[in-house]
Amino acid sequence: MAKKKTRKIHVKEQVNLKSAEQPKNSSDKQEQEKKLNEKKLFAFLATFLSILGFVIALIAKRDDEYVMFYAAQSLVIFIISIISGIIQFAFGWIPLTGWLLSATLNLIVIAAWIISWVYALSGEKKDVPYVGQWAKKISL
Helix, strand or coil: CHHHHHHHHHHHHHHHHHHHHCCCCHHHHHHHHHHHHHHHHHHHHHHHCHHHHHHHHHHHCCCCHHHHHHHHHHHHHHHHHHHHHHHHHHHCCCCCHHHHHHHHHHHHHHHHHHHHHHHHHHCCCCCCCCHHHHHCCCCC
16 A cells, blocks of 8 residues: 555656646747757857858858857868968978978867867857957957
């Protein structure tokens, strides 16, 4: 008999917990979640597609502070990659030193690019290391 009572109580507690977890106004939460996912998507596109993503974000979501935050970082990463390419072109012909320099610059650019994807999908404004300080100086 005691087991049956505890099961009933346990079932009642589960029902109460489930009803407590459900939001009172689910349509508002769904709408907020939808807006956040849209912001994340455009921020990710801005970082993933580099300069093309920057232009898309600038045209489609210019008023969205979150998307523009990551679009500015994407622009800075693009500029760094262009400068890196110029340096690699100038010094890449030097045996060993030029090759190591090229490999290091490529790793730095790719790491910053991937970090920007992760941060854009996080839903929070996070500065990509060293890139964020330059991106803040850009007013869009």
